[in-house]
Structure formats: C-alpha cells, structure tokens
Amino acid sequence: MMRPQIDETHDPERRSWVESANGHGDFPIQNLPLGVFSPLGGQPRGGVAIGDQILDLSLAARSSLFEGAARDGLDAAAGRTLNAFLGGAPDTRRALRQRLSALLAVGAPDRAEVETWLYPADRCQMHLPARIGDYTDFYAGIHHALNVGRLFRPDNPLLPNYKHLPIGYHGRASSVRVSGAPVVRPQGQRKAPDAEAPVFAPSQRLDIELELGVWIGQGNALGQPIAIDAADCHIAGLCLLNDWSARDLQAWEYQPLGPFLAKNFMTTISPWIVTAEALAPFRIAQPTRPDQDPAPLPYLWSQDDQGHGAYAIDLEVSIATPAMRTRGDAPFTIAQGSASNLYWTLAQLVTHHTSNGCDLHPGDLLGTGTISTPDERGVGSFLELTQGGQKPFALPDGETRTFLQDGDVVRLNARASAAGFVGIGFGDCIGRIAPSVTA
Amino acid sequence: MMRPQIDETHDPERRSWVESANGHGDFPIQNLPLGVFSPLGGQPRGGVAIGDQILDLSLAARSSLFEGAARDGLDAAAGRTLNAFLGGAPDTRRALRQRLSALLAVGAPDRAEVETWLYPADRCQMHLPARIGDYTDFYAGIHHALNVGRLFRPDNPLLPNYKHLPIGYHGRASSVRVSGAPVVRPQGQRKAPDAEAPVFAPSQRLDIELELGVWIGQGNALGQPIAIDAADCHIAGLCLLNDWSARDLQAWEYQPLGPFLAKNFMTTISPWIVTAEALAPFRIAQPTRPDQDPAPLPYLWSQDDQGHGAYAIDLEVSIATPAMRTRGDAPFTIAQGSASNLYWTLAQLVTHHTSNGCDLHPGDLLGTGTISTPDERGVGSFLELTQGGQKPFALPDGETRTFLQDGDVVRLNARASAAGFVGIGFGDCIGRIAPSVTA
Numbered sequence: 004m005m006r007p008q009i010d011e012t013h014d015p016e017r018r019s020w021v022e023s024a025n026g027h028g029d030f031p032i033q034n035l036p037l038g039v040f041s042p043l044g045g046q047p048r049g050g051v052a053i054g055d056q057i058l059d060l061s062l063a064a065r066s067s068l069f070e071g072a073a074r075d076g077l078d079a080a081a082g083r084t085l086n087a088f089l090g091g092a093p094d095t096r097r098a099l100r101q102r103l104s105a106l107l108a109v110g111a112p113d114r115a116e117v118e119t120w121l122y123p124a125d126r127c128q129m130h131l132p133a134r135i136g137d138y139t140d141f142y143a144g145i146h147h148a149l150n151v152g153r154l155f156r157p158d159n160p161l162l163p164n165y166k167h168l169p170i171g172y173h174g175r176a177s178s179v180r181v182s183g184a185p186v187v188r189p190q191g192q193r194k195a196p197d198a199e200a201p202v203f204a205p206s207q208r209l210d211i212e213l214e215l216g217v218w219i220g221q222g223n224a225l226g227q228p229i230a231i232d233a234a235d236c237h238i239a240g241l242c243l244l245n246d247w248s249a250r251d252l253q254a255w256e257y258q259p260l261g262p263f264l265a266k267n268f269m270t271t272i273s274p275w276i277v278t279a280e281a282l283a284p285f286r287i288a289q290p291t292r293p294d295q296d297p298a299p300l301p302y303l304w305s306q307d308d309q310g311h312g313a314y315a316i317d318l319e320v321s322i323a324t325p326a327m328r329t330r331g332d333a334p335f336t337i338a339q340g341s342a343s344n345l346y347w348t349l350a351q352l353v354t355h356h357t358s359n360g361c362d363l364h365p366g367d368l369l370g371t372g373t374i375s376t377p378d379e380r381g382v383g384s385f386l387e388l389t390q391g392g393q394k395p396f397a398l399p400d401g402e403t404r405t406f407l408q409d410g411d412v413v414r415l416n417a418r419a420s421a422a423g424f425v426g427i428g429f430g431d432c433i434g435r436i437a438p439s440v441t442a
Numbered sequence: 443m444m445r446p447q448i449d450e451t452h453d454p455e456r457r458s459w460v461e462s463a464n465g466h467g468d469f470p471i472q473n474l475p476l477g478v479f480s481p482l483g484g485q486p487r488g489g490v491a492i493g494d495q496i497l498d499l500s501l502a503a504r505s506s507l508f509e510g511a512a513r514d515g516l517d518a519a520a521g522r523t524l525n526a527f528l529g530g531a532p533d534t535r536r537a538l539r540q541r542l543s544a545l546l547a548v549g550a551p552d553r554a555e556v557e558t559w560l561y562p563a564d565r566c567q568m569h570l571p572a573r574i575g576d577y578t579d580f581y582a583g584i585h586h587a588l589n590v591g592r593l594f595r596p597d598n599p600l601l602p603n604y605k606h607l608p609i610g611y612h613g614r615a616s617s618v619r620v621s622g623a624p625v626v627r628p629q630g631q632r633k634a635p636d637a638e639a640p641v642f643a644p645s646q647r648l649d650i651e652l653e654l655g656v657w658i659g660q661g662n663a664l665g666q667p668i669a670i671d672a673a674d675c676h677i678a679g680l681c682l683l684n685d686w687s688a689r690d691l692q693a694w695e696y697q698p699l700g701p702f703l704a705k706n707f708m709t710t711i712s713p714w715i716v717t718a719e720a721l722a723p724f725r726i727a728q729p730t731r732p733d734q735d736p737a738p739l740p741y742l743w744s745q746d747d748q749g750h751g752a753y754a755i756d757l758e759v760s761i762a763t764p765a766m767r768t769r770g771d772a773p774f775t776i777a778q779g780s781a782s783n784l785y786w787t788l789a790q791l792v793t794h795h796t797s798n799g800c801d802l803h804p805g806d807l808l809g810t811g812t813i814s815t816p817d818e819r820g821v822g823s824f825l826e827l828t829q830g831g832q833k834p835f836a837l838p839d840g841e842t843r844t845f846l847q848d849g850d851v852v853r854l855n856a857r858a859s860a861a862g863f864v865g866i867g868f869g870d871c872i873g874r875i876a877p878s879v880t881a
Contacts, residue, residue, distance in 0.1 A: 136615065136616055137576075137614055137615050137616050142699060162697050162698060163633075164633075164640075164694055164695060164697065167631060167633075167639070167640050168631050168640070168694075168695060170695065170698070170699055170702075171699065171702050172611070172612070172699040172700050172701075172702055173611070173612035173613060173614055173702070173706065174612060175576055175612055175800060176575065176576050176615075177575055177576050177664075177800070177801050177802070177803055177806070178664055178799075178800055178801055180664070187664075187665040187799055189798035189799055190667075190797060190798060190799075191797060191798045192603075192606060192607050192739065194602075194603075194606075200606070200736065201603075201606050201607070201739070202739075203739045203740070203741055203797070225616075225617055225619070225626075225707075225708070226626040226707075226879060227879070228629075249798070252798070255603055255607075256603060256607060256609070257698075257700075258601050258603065259581075259601060259609070259696075259700070260581060260609055260610065260611040260700040260701065261611050261696075261698070261699040261700025261701075262699065262700075263609075263610050263611055263612070264794070264795075264797065264798040264800065267612070267798070267800045268664075268665075268798040268799045268800055269664070269799075297639065300631065300640070300641075300642045301642070302642050355703070356703075358629060358630060358642070358703065359628035359629060359630045359688070359691070359703040359706070359707040360617075360626055360628055360629075360707045360708070360879075361614060361616070361617055361703065361706045361707055362616050362617055363616070364616055367616070440665060440666070440799075
C-alpha cells in the first residue's frame with residue numbers, strides 16, 4: 004500500500020510540552036505542518052507550526068538531534084523553499100515527522116534545546132512554502148459544476164465529459180500568494196448582454212472559490228505517466244486555496260479557450276503544508292463521497308483509491324465586511340461544507356494530469372476546483388450563493404452581498420477529523436479586497 | 443520611443459571574420475541571438491550564435507574586453523540560464539550586442555582572443571535558454587481563428603470577443619523543450635460522436651501549431667499593469683514555437699475550461715532568443731497587417747504600436763516522413779506564411795495580459811497562437827490543411843497525411859527581412875514523432 008499509514012505520531016494521547024498545542028484547533032502535535040517563515044528582521048527559512056509557535060528548522064538543522072532519514076528531511080526543509088523536501092522520498096518526510104513529534108512530546112529529554120528553536124507565530128511573516136513551477140486548477144467539485152451548470156443549462160447542467168475525466172486547466176503560478184496578501188480588484192473587459200461593445204473597468208462581480216490545494220511531492224519524467232496506484236506517493240500535502248474570480252471578465256473572455264484574466268490576477272493559499280502523513284487518519288471510504296458512476300476508465304481506477312481516496316475535511320467560508328468590523332462583530336460564516344463532495348479523488352487528478360506524459364515537479368500546485376455541498380449551506384462561491392448575482396445574500400444587520408465589495412475580508416478554514424483521532428486544521432486563508440488601482 | 447532602434451549593429455555592410463556568418467541564412471553578424479548550450483562534456487552556459495559557430499559567453503566573461511553596461515549584460519548572460527539577462531535593463535542587452543558585434547566584425551583588433559571563445563555549433567547541445575516561470579498561449583492569428591471557426595460555425599466563424607481582446611490561456615511551462623527533443627505521441631481520452639463512451643488510447647489526430655514565442659524581459663509587480671506604450675520594453679526577444687496538439691483529446695476535454703492534456707504533453711521551441719534589438723529593422727507598419735476594426739479599447743491602443751507593431755517575419759513549415767527519408771528526399775514544405783497575419787501586436791498581448799494586474803517575470807514565455815495566411819498556402823496546422831481531417835494533404839510520391847504519423851519530422855523555420863537590411867533567421871524548431879509508450 005503506497006499511501007501514508009497511521010503510526011505513533013497520530014496517537015491521540017500524545018501531548019506536547021508546547022502547552023498551546025494541546026487542544027489547538029489547527030496545530031496540535033498530531034499535525035506538524037511545514038511552511039516557510041521569517042522571524043522579525045530575519046531571512047525566510049523552513050518551519051513547523053506547533054500550537055501558537057513556529058519551530059525554526061534552520062536552527063534545528065544545526066543540532067545533533069537528527070540523523071538518518073530524519074536528518075535528510077530536515078536538511079531539505081531548512082532553507083528558503085521546501086521544494087527539495089517535497090521532492091524527497093516520502094520516507095524522509097515520515098522520518099522527520101516522527102522525530103519532531105518525539106522531540107515535541109511531553110517528557111522529551113531534549114526539551115531545553117528544542118525550546119530555543121521556537122518563535123511566537125504572531126511575530127513571524129509567512130511566505131510561499133515552495134517555488135511553484137506550474138499551477139493547475141481542476142473542477143472536481145461536482146455540486147459546484149452542477150450549480151454553475153444549472154445557471155446556464157437548467158435541464159442538462161453537467162457536460163457529457165464530466166463523469167469521464169477530471170476537467171482541469173492551467174492557472175497562473177506567478178500570482179499565487181499566501182494568506183494575508185491584499186487582493187486588488189482587477190480591471191478588465193466586460194460586456195453586458197445588451198451592450199454594443201465591451202468596456203474596460205474594475206470588475207463588478209468579484210468572487211471567491213473555496214478549494215483545496217495539492218502540493219506535488221516527487222515528480223515524473225516527461226512521457227512517463229503516474230499510475231493510479233502510485234499517485235498517492237506523489238502527493239506531499241494539502242493547503243487551502245481561494246481561486247479569486249472576476250465573473251464579468253470571465254463571461255466575456257472565456258470562449259473558446261477558457262478562463263484567463265478572470266483568474267490570474269491572484270490566487271491565495273494558506274501558508275502551511277498539511278502533510279499527507281498527518282492526514283493519514285482522515286482518508287475515508289465510499290459511500291461518503293459521490294459514487295463514481297459510470298465506472299472510471301481503468302487508468303483512473305484502483306481498489307485502494309476507491310476505498311480511501313476521499314478526505315474527511317470540513318470546510319468553512321466566512322466574511323467580515325467593513326460595517327461588521329466597525330461594529331466589532333465576529334466574521335459571519337457563509338458556507339460550511341466537506342471535501343468529501345469532490346467527485347474525483349486527488350490520486351485521480353494526479354494520474355489524469357500525467358496520463359498524456361505531462362511532467363509534474365516537486366512544488367507544483369493543483370487546485371481541486373470549488374467544493375460545494377448538495378444543499379445551499381456549503382456552496383463555495385458567490386456565483387452559486389446568489390444564483391448568478393440575481394439573489395442577494397443576507398448578512399447580519401441588513402447588509403447584503405451579491406459579489407465582494409472593497410474592504411471585505413474573506414477567510415477560508417478547514418479541519419480534518421475522524422473518530423478516535425485528534426482533529427487537525429489548516430490555518431487561515433485570508434484575503435481582503437482592495438480597490439482597483441486606476442491610472 | 444521605447445522600442446529598440448536601428449544602430450550600427452544593423453549596418454548591412456558589416457561583415458564578420460567568422461566567415462560562415464557572412465551570407466548565413468540564420469545567423470549573420472546582424473543577428474547575434476542568445477541561447478544556452480553545452481560543448482561536448484561541458485556544463486550549460488550562455489552563448490551567441492554566429493554563422494556555424496557558438497561564442498561561449500562564460501569564456502568571454504573571463505576576459506577584460508567588456509566594461510560598463512556591456513559587462514553587466516555579459517555577466518548576466520554567461521551562466522546556466524538567461525533569466526538574469528532577460529530581466530536586465532534593455533540598455534544592457536543593447537550594449538552587449540554592440541560590443542559583441544564590434545568584436546566579431548572584420549578588422550576587430552582582438553580577434554585572436556575572441557577566436558578562443560568559439561565552438562562549432564554542430565558539436566554542441568542546446569538547452570532551454572531560461573527557466574520558464576509561466577507559459578501563456580494566445581490565439582492572435584486571425585486566419586487560424588477563422589479557419590478553425592469555419593469548421594464549427596460556417597456562417598459565423600469568429601466569436602464576438604475576438605476583435606475586442608487577445609484571447610489567451612495558460613499553457614504548461616514544465617513540458618516546454620528545445621528543438622530536437624522527441625515528441626512522444628500522447629495517450630488520452632477521446633470519444634467518437636456516435637460512441638457510447640470514451641476510450642483511452644494513443645491520439646490519432648496529432649497536430650502542429652506554427653507560432654512565434656515571445657520571451658519576456660523585465661517583469662511587472664503584481665497589481666501594476668504594463669501600459670501599451672511601455673510594453674515593447676518588456677519584450678526581450680522571439681523564438682519559434684510548435685504547440686503540438688492532440689485534436690481528438692482536445693475535442694472531448696475542452697468544455698468548459700479550455701485545452702489541457704491536448705496541449706501540455708509537449709511544446710517545442712527554437713533554442714535561440716532572437717533579440718528585440720536584432721529585430722528593430724523588421725518592424726512594419728499597417729496596412730501590411732490586419733486592420734484593427736473596431737478600434738481597440740484605449741488601454742490597447744498607441745500610435746507607435748499601431749504603426750510599428752508588426753514584424754516582417756516569413757514562416758515556413760516542412761515535413762520529412764520516414765518514406766521521404768528512406769528515398770533521400772529533402773523535407774517537403776507544407777506551409778509558407780508571415781507573422782504579419784497576427785491580428786494583435788506583441789505589445790498588445792503583453793499589455794492585455796497584465797491589464798488585470800497579473801505579474802510577468804523575466805523568462806516567461808508567450809505564444810502568439812497559430813499563424814495562418816488568408817489563403818491555404820500558409821496555414822499553420824493540419825486541422826486547417828485537411829479541413830478537420832476530412833481532406834488528406836498530398837505529399838510527394840503519392841503519400842498523404844491527415845494528421846502526423848510516427849516517425850514524421852516537422853520543422854519550423856522563420857526569417858526576418860526588410861529592404862536595405864541583412865535578413866536574419868531563427869534556426870530550427872524540429873520535432874520527430876515517437877510512438878506512444880504503452881504499459
């Protein structure tokens with residue numbers, strides 16, 4: 004079996020001497036996600052989130068507390084980007100995780116040394132965890148595809164290819180940013196249906212897309228597809244991803260080659276890579292995810308993937324408008340869903356992507372596509388929430404939204420949970436809408 | 443005026459002491475394109491093509507014959523990739539060009555030293571000239587858009603947005619390769635119109651797309667569009683680009699998000715960057731390119747670009763089938779066209795791409811889209827040549843093709859020419875079709 008397995012690092016009894024980790028919603032000792040951060044005035048380097056602290060891997064790399072595969076993993080993760088770590092053998096990821104878990108557990112003999120590697124997370128800046136070679140966005144959320152399809156084709160919302168192959172397209176790697184970077188409202192061409200000609204102006208239909216991001220670990224050579232049974236080995240971890248979308252630009256530009264400027268002005272991701280190893284307890288079996296009917300072609304089908312391809316990850320979108328912040332209100336939750344609503348498994352995305360010989364590389368990023376629920380409680384875009392902008396969405400105190408307004412802050416969160424295990428989270432994926440910069 | 447200007451390096455009387463450069467179809471002293479090469483047994487490094495030789499910039503960088511901006515340009519161009527050179531000020535590109543031109547000209551006093559920097563090109567291996575951050579492919583060849591549109595919509599071939607904005611989509615950067623790399627026939631899903639379900643098999647409709655590639659020089663920050671009058675400053679040079687396409691995969695997968703696996707298995711480029719400076723004499727005025735009617739929106743319009751936005755570059759596609767090679771026949775020319783058939787200028791592609799704030803970076807690659815002529819003598823794809831595969835194309839000695847067969851070798855060539863100037867070429871952009879690798 005090639006996907007990561009449950010081991011002592013998932014023990015629900017294990018607690019950390021970093022007190023804030025115990026009961027932490029996102030970063031208990033069972034998570035240990037990796038990212039790249041800089042402490043105040045320092046250079047970017049690899050780190051691990053533990054409670055409200057970040058463990059500095061560049062300091063850890065100077066110690067003699069690591070050896071063998073854990074040392075290899077540490078050396079690959081200590082620098083400016085995690086590409087080398089992602090491209091390493093899954094064994095080195097697991098070994099580093101096991102060693103860090105032991106060092107951070109209550110009773111660890113080397114606590115005094117490890118304590119010197121910690122920074123308070125709120126005084127650190129996060130960076131992109133890897134140099135992203137290519138970014139691909141899929142469309143694997145079937146309820147999103149159905150909801151959007153119904154807006155245009157009420158009687159026949161799913162296109163004929165949808166259940167045969169994972170639809171995807173290439174996104175823009177250069178404009179991916181980590182949580183917190185401002186989202187400048189894009190300008191662009193739009194044309195009203197009854198207008199003679201398009202206008203160039205700030206987008207009026209700025210939207211979110213709630214997605215999971217998939218960090219590619221080891222890659223494949225050009226011309227050498229990744230078989231479905233091997234695909235899990237190439238997935239190093241997950242993050243949250245908000246694929247900001249300008250619906251008015253998209254409607255005018257997307258024929259015949261797909262979305263372009265409607266998407267590539269910005270993509271926000273959560274900065275921590277929640278590793279495939281950390282997620283091992285949360286792989287769930289059918290029928291908790293959509294049934295694949297018709298059966299996928301053989302290159303996309305494996306027994307293990309059919310049984311364990313989905314993830315028990317709950318997703319949430321909240322918004323804080325300027326008025327809400329002025330009143331001191333908490334952010335308002337507008338959607339709660341689950342990653343189990345993805346039609347295609349992550350392994351199927353990887354295998355399909357490489358089935359023509361296309362080469363993936365460590366640090367490549369895949370988006371799953373917008374994840375929506377069958378009902379309206381968990382739809383991952385305003386396009387769906389407002390039925391194409393026709394039905395404003397009610398916020399507290401009489402406010403409404405069809406699409407995003409300047410000053411709005413959108414936050415994505417996620418949490419993996421399963422009976423008998425300590426749940427883990429992804430951290431924040433936040434963006435605040437800034438006005439267009441006009442010349 | 444911000445585009446490169448004509449100077450002494452374009453003097454048609456200037457000849458080189460590298461004898462093979464004089465009268466060379468591609469690489470006379472007026473060209474001096476840059477690339478990355480390795481001599482037998484050596485590491486990759488920057489080089490300049492001159493006749494049938496390559497000048498080693500890493501050797502040049504050890505000499506004292508360069509100073510000031512030329513030295514800056516040289517230092518940036520001598521290493522493993524040309525990204526730093528591309529991202530440098532256009533002044534450094536021009537200064538290096540002027541210095542190299544002087545050193546290679548007949549009568550140069552330092553010939554003896556410069557001679558030690560030369561390698562025979564046919565004993566060197568070429569590499570990608572830059573690390574490509576993102577690759578974007580446009581659709582700016584209006585006759586290609588018309589020809590393809592007619593196959594599907596005979597009465598209304600151009601979509602309503604075509605003359606308002608440059609249609610483009612993101613391609614895959616990882617699978618771009620230089621001329622000579624084998625093109626493995628991709629496998630993938632296709633579905634015949636009357637079939638119940640798709641099959642997964644080697645593509646039967648493997649095609650070419652004849653394009654120019656645009657190398658981005660200096661980039662822009664996220665959120666800061668490049669104005670049309672400044673766009674030429676961000677174009678460092680051009681190459682040839684063959685956007686191999688599997689039409690059967692494309693037809694099945696492309697709704698609703700555009701082409702994906704039909705394109706990303708491979709893109710071949712010519713290895714030499716023909717610089718914007720070398721191309722200065724070949725910028726031509728309307729009405730030799732398609733009239734832009736309706737007038738583009740103001741952000742896409744400038745007087746200088748309207749007057750000088752097109753390039754006088756002739757393009758050619760030839761094929762050599764296994765049977766032709768067995769007979770010892772020369773490659774057979776199947777298309778001859780001109781880059782002046784692009785509807786949008788390269789500056790308009792850059793400005794539109796960044797108009798929403800999207801950031802470009804040095805070494806990003808843009809494809810123009812397939813360039814076809816109004817008549818059938820210069821169409822840049824088999825899709826057009828054969829009217830969607832319905833009308834086989836006749837080759838010598840009774841052979842025919844609808845799409846490419848295993849063993850076929852396709853070559854793209856291009857040549858810029860203008861009265862009173864020495865024409866320059868792009869070198870080869872070659873790919874040979876290899877059979878699918880089936881498990």
